Structure formats: C-alpha cells, structure tokens
Amino acid sequence: MAETLKKRHSIARIELANITKQYPGCLANDSVSLTLMPGEIHALLGENGAGKSTLVKTIYGVVAPDSGDILWDGKAVEIKSPSKARELGIGMVFQHFSLFETLTVSQNIELCLSKTQLTSIDNLSHKISELSTKYGLNVDPSRYVHSLSIGERQRVEIMRCLVQSVKLLILDEPTSVLTPQEVSGLFVVLRTLAKEGCSILFISHKLHEVTEICQQATILRAGKVIATCEPARETPATIAKMMVGELAEQDAGYSKKEGRHTLFTVNALNLTTKQPFGTGLKNINFELKAGEILGIAGVAGNGQDELMAIISGEDERNTGHALSLEEQSIGQLSAGQRRKLGMAYVPEERLGRGAVPDMSLTENTLLTHSQGFIKKGLVQWQPLKEYANKLIAQYKVKCHGEFSEAKSLSGGNLQKFIMGREIGQNPKVLICAHPTWGVDVGAALAIHQALLALRDQGAAILLVSEDIDELFLLADRMAAVCDGHLSPVVKTADTSIDQIGQWMAGTFISTPAHHTEETTA
Numbered sequence: 102m103a104e105t106l107k108k109r110h111s112i113a114r115i116e117l118a119n120i121t122k123q124y125p126g127c128l129a130n131d132s133v134s135l136t137l138m139p140g141e142i143h144a145l146l147g148e149n150g151a152g153k154s155t156l157v158k159t160i161y162g163v164v165a166p167d168s169g170d171i172l173w174d175g176k177a178v179e180i181k182s183p184s185k186a187r188e189l190g191i192g193m194v195f196q197h198f199s200l201f202e203t204l205t206v207s208q209n210i211e212l213c214l215s216k217t218q219l220t221s222i223d224n225l226s227h228k229i230s231e232l233s234t235k236y237g238l239n240v241d242p243s244r245y246v247h248s249l250s251i252g253e254r255q256r257v258e259i260m261r262c263l264v265q266s267v268k269l270l271i272l273d274e275p276t277s278v279l280t281p282q283e284v285s286g287l288f289v290v291l292r293t294l295a296k297e298g299c300s301i302l303f304i305s306h307k308l309h310e311v312t313e314i315c316q317q318a319t320i321l322r323a324g325k326v327i328a329t330c331e332p333a334r335e336t337p338a339t340i341a342k343m344m345v346g347e348l349a350e351q352d353a354g355y356s357k358k359e360g361r362h363t364l365f366t367v368n369a370l371n372l373t374t375k376q377p378f379g380t381g382l383k384n385i386n387f388e389l390k391a392g393e394i395l396g397i398a399g400v401a402g403n404g405q406d407e408l409m410a411i412i413s414g415e416d417e418r419n420t421g422h423a424l425s426l427e428e429q430s431i432g433q434l435s436a437g438q439r440r441k442l443g444m445a446y447v448p449e450e451r452l453g454r455g456a457v458p459d460m461s462l463t464e465n466t467l468l469t470h471s472q473g474f475i476k477k478g479l480v481q482w483q484p485l486k487e488y489a490n491k492l493i494a495q496y497k498v499k500c501h502g503e504f505s506e507a508k509s510l511s512g513g514n515l516q517k518f519i520m521g522r523e524i525g526q527n528p529k530v531l532i533c534a535h536p537t538w539g540v541d542v543g544a545a546l547a548i549h550q551a552l553l554a555l556r557d558q559g560a561a562i563l564l565v566s567e568d569i570d571e572l573f574l575l576a577d578r579m580a581a582v583c584d585g586h587l588s589p590v591v592k593t594a595d596t597s598i599d600q601i602g603q604w605m606a607g608t609f610i611s612t613p614a615h616h617t618e619e620t621t622a
C-alpha cells in the first residue's frame with residue numbers, strides 16, 4: 102500500500118527532517134524524521150511521554166522546534182502558528198478539545214476561519230449541514246457546545262477541519278472516548294477523507310485500531326524514532342513490543358469476583374439535568390458492593406456526566422435519600438464531606454476537573470488528600486511532596502518531579518497521576534470515568550492491576566466508560582445507560598457485548614418494569 106501511494110504521488114504531503122525539541126530537562130523530540138504521502142493514514146505511536154504530542158504540535162505550529170526542517174508539498178516551510186498551519190491546509194483535533202462551551206457549533210467553527218475563508222463560504226451553517234451529511238458526522242450547527250457529549254464535540258472538531266478543506270488531518274487519540282459504533286463511524290470518515298487525498302496522522306494507544314486503519318506507522322521512544330512499520334503486516338502485540346520494549350501481558354482473563362455486602366446505594370434517583378441539552382436521570386437504582394467493580398457502559402451524553410456529578414457531590418443538589426453510603430444518606434453532603442467518608446472520584450476531564458493545570462503535582466495531590474496532610478490548619482508540605490513523589494514513582498509518571506505543573510505532563514502521564522492519587526486514598530468507593538484514557542498499553546495494565554487490587558481489598562468501584570472492551574475486561578457486573586435510564590445490572594460473565602450494545606441503544610427501556618435492580622441475564 103505504501104509503495105502504491107508513493108508511486109501514485111511522488112511528492113510527499115509533508116516531510117519532517119530531524120525535528121528536535123528540548124524542554125527544560127527533557128528532550129521531547131530527538132532528530133525525528135517522518136514522511137506522509139497524500140491519502141496515507143499514518144500512525145504515530147509510542148508510550149506516554151514518548152514525544153508524540155510534541156511532534157504533532159510542531160507540525161501544527163503550536164510548538165517551535167529547536168532545529169529541523171519541514172517540507173510541505175515539496176517546499177520548505179516554517180509553521181510559526183496554528184493559523185499558518187491552517188493556511189497550508191493542516192487541521193488538528195487535540196486530545197483536549199478547544200471549543201467554547203457557551204457558543205454554538207457554527208459560532209465555534211466561524212471563530213477559527215480566516216476572513217478569506219469566511220468570505221468564500223456563503224452560508225456557514227448550510228455548509229456544516231452539507232458536510233455533516235456527506236461524511237455522516239451528524240453535527241447540528243445550531244447546538245450549543247456545552248450540550249454536546251464528548252463524541253459529538255470531537256465530531257465538531259473534525260468538522261472544523263473539514264470546513265477548511267484540510268490536506269493533512271492530525272488526530273491526537275481520537276478514539277479513546279468513543280463507543281465502538283462511534284469508532285466505526287470515525288473510521289468511515291477517515292477512509293473517505295483519505296480516498297479524497299487527505300493525509301491523516303493518527304496518534305493512538307489502541308493498537309488493534311492502528312492495524313485496522315493505518316498504512317504506515319512511526320514509533321517513538323524517548324523522543325526518538327525507534328521503528329517504522331506497515332501495521333497491516335504486524336499484530337497489536339508485535340507493535341506493543343516495538344513501543345515498550347517488551348510484550349504487554351495478555352489482556353484477557355482477569356478473574357471476576359462476587360461483591361460482598363452493599364456499600365453504596367442509588368435508590369430511585371430522578372434528576373433533571375442542569376444543561377439545556379443534557380440528559381436527566383430517570384429512576385436509577387443500583388447497589389455497589391464491597392469487593393466488586395460495576396461497569397456502566399453507554400454512548401456519551403446519555404446521563405453519565407449527570408450521574409457522576411450527583412454521586413461525587415459536584416452537582417450540589419440535595420437528592421434526599423436517593424444516595425447512601427453504608428446505609429447513611431449522603432444526598433445533603435458536599436463533595437469534600439463525601440471524600441472524608443471514603444469516596445474518591447476520577448472525572449472524565451482530567452485537565453480542569455481532575456487536576457488544576459497551573460498547580461504542581463504536589464498541590465494537585467493536596468486537593469483531594471487534604472485529610473492526612475493538614476495539621477492544625479497548616480499544610481505539611483514535606484510529607485505531601487514525598488507522597489506526590491511516591492505516586493510519581495509507583496505509577497511511572499514521566500515528569501520532572503513533584504513540582505511539575507499538571508499542564509506540563511503528557512495526557513497519559515497526567516491520567517496515570519490522577520488515577521494513582523485517587524486509588525492512593527484507599528477509598529471505600531471509587532467512582533471513575535475512563536480509567537485508562539490516553540494511557541499506553543504498559544501503563545493501562547498497571548492501572549488495571551491497581552484497580553483490581555483495590556477491589557480485592559474490599560473497595561466498591563464504579564467504572565463509567567465508553568470503552569466496552571475495557572469494561573468487559575474489568576467489571577464483575579455490568580449495566581448500560583441510555584437516555585438517563587439504567588438497564589438491568591447483570592454479571593459480566595452472563596452477558597455479551599451484543600446485549601450490552603443493545604442496551605446502550607435503549608432496547609431495555611420499553612420493558613414496563615425496568616427497575617434496574619439486580620437480575621440475572
């Protein structure tokens with residue numbers, strides 16, 4: 102395939118030669134070279150902190166390389182800013198979306214168009230609807246961004262690039278929060294774009310997706326290109342070996358456990374949504390037992406955010422007796438009071454809600470670990486720093502030290518840190534969204550093992566995720582949410598991806614008495 106592409110197009114769409122970027126104390130890119138042909142889907146792979154985001158930010162004009170050359174359609178260019186990148190025809194969808202929540206889809210897209218681009222488009226909303234139909238993106242130009250699920254926001258970001266007629270589309274971890282159906286949908290879009298000659302640079306930790314969709318792959322380790330390959334000729338295991346230097350342990354076969362006594366109960370929880378286009382919760386009932394992992398699957402935007410926020414206390418509305426921890430009603434308690442009772446929480450959005458970007462890792466630790474580290478009103482900085490360093494070492498978080506600001510960490514490393522911080526509280530109940538979002542294969546394994554160890558110590562864990570494979574791997578019991586309803590809760594061993602997939606689509610809702618209590622499949 103790569104040869105065919107090269108024969109058909111002798112000029113590369115983009116050629117990077119010896120790109121080097123040094124951060125204080127960290128050589129993020131070390132003489133990296135990479136070539137992308139028109140219509141090629143190319144994977145950029147490597148463990149957390151390998152330098153992938155730095156490289157793509159260089160292409161997009163966000164990061165200025167210290168040295169190296171970039172050729173665009175055969176000509177040397179300097180990409181000094183994202184607007185220059187966009188002018189060339191480079192579009193990028195970041196891991197952390199950069200949309201304004203209070204503006205509509207159309208207004209958000211308008212903001213990133215140059216005057217020339219705007220004048221060339223007669224009616225932007227019409228154009229968005231047209232492209233939406235052409236590529237099957239299902240993006241409504243008049244919707245407010247705050248009302249959109251993560252999957253929908255991603256499609257807006259892609260739309261933003263399509264409106265600008267991109268020639269190179271860069272996607273940083275595009276599938277980490279998508280459902281299997283959304284991933285298939287995205288792949289259809291990417292294949293169509295590639296057929297039309299658009300080049301795609303695709304960062305992913307999901308290696309089976311890389312073998313499915315990419316024609317070429319470049320693998321980075323510690324800032325250097327250590328291998329290139331044609332993914333279709335490899336297996337996820339052989340690619341993992343190139344990335345992390347050793348074969349990742351097989352994913353299958355974590356043992357399933359029966360929960361013991363009930364620790365946390367949600368009883369007839371009904372809640373209107375605060376968001377104009379959010380999803381209210383409708384008669385949710387379930388029990389979370391000590392020593393079990395309960396997985397909740399669902400397409401983003403079906404009430405997961407509302408459920409997480411009300412359980413954690415981030416949504417401060419008093420739910421009366423609908424929520425209880427060890428038979429004590431917690432509906433009236435603040436998020437902090439709930440934490441003191443032994444609840445911990447990993448939100449979906451790591452930068453901003455999981456961690457404060459401008460604070461150091463130590464300060465971010467204090468945010469949820471205040472109990473042990475404040476004495477007589479004074480912060481015990483030394484033990485706190487030592488503790489943050491312990492988390493860094495234990496979860497192999499690549500950073501300069503406990504003083505590093507959260508925003509300076511690569512996405513996967515920050516996720517490892519937040520997971521470690523919350524698991525480290527030894528909570529009775531851990532509520533967790535997307536535990537391994539953006540985390541490389543080796544680190545995902547470490548997080549899985551930490552979650553299983555926490556479960557085996559007797560904690561009750563609620564995993565809310567769109568990654569159905571991971572839920573099947575980790576959860577002892579499972580359910581799905583759809584339109585604010587919760588399906589029956591069943592043992593994972595008694596269900597199938599097919600059944601959960603159907604529940605995600607809401608097939609259980611018409612059942613007259615779906616009280617969402619324990620049933621056996």
Ligand SMILES: Nc1ncnc2c1ncn2[C@@H]1O[C@H](COP(=O)(O)OP(=O)(O)OP(=O)(O)O)[C@@H](O)[C@H]1O
Nearest residue numbers: 124129149150151152153154155509511512513514
């Ligand atoms: N602004 C910054 N200041 C200091 N160091 C940084 C900065 N940005 C990135 N780094 C460091 O550069 C290295 C490469 O980071 P990068 O984000 O490129 O990795 P990555 O391969 O994309 O990782 P991930 O898979 O976790 O997203 C990391 O060690 C990171 O801590």
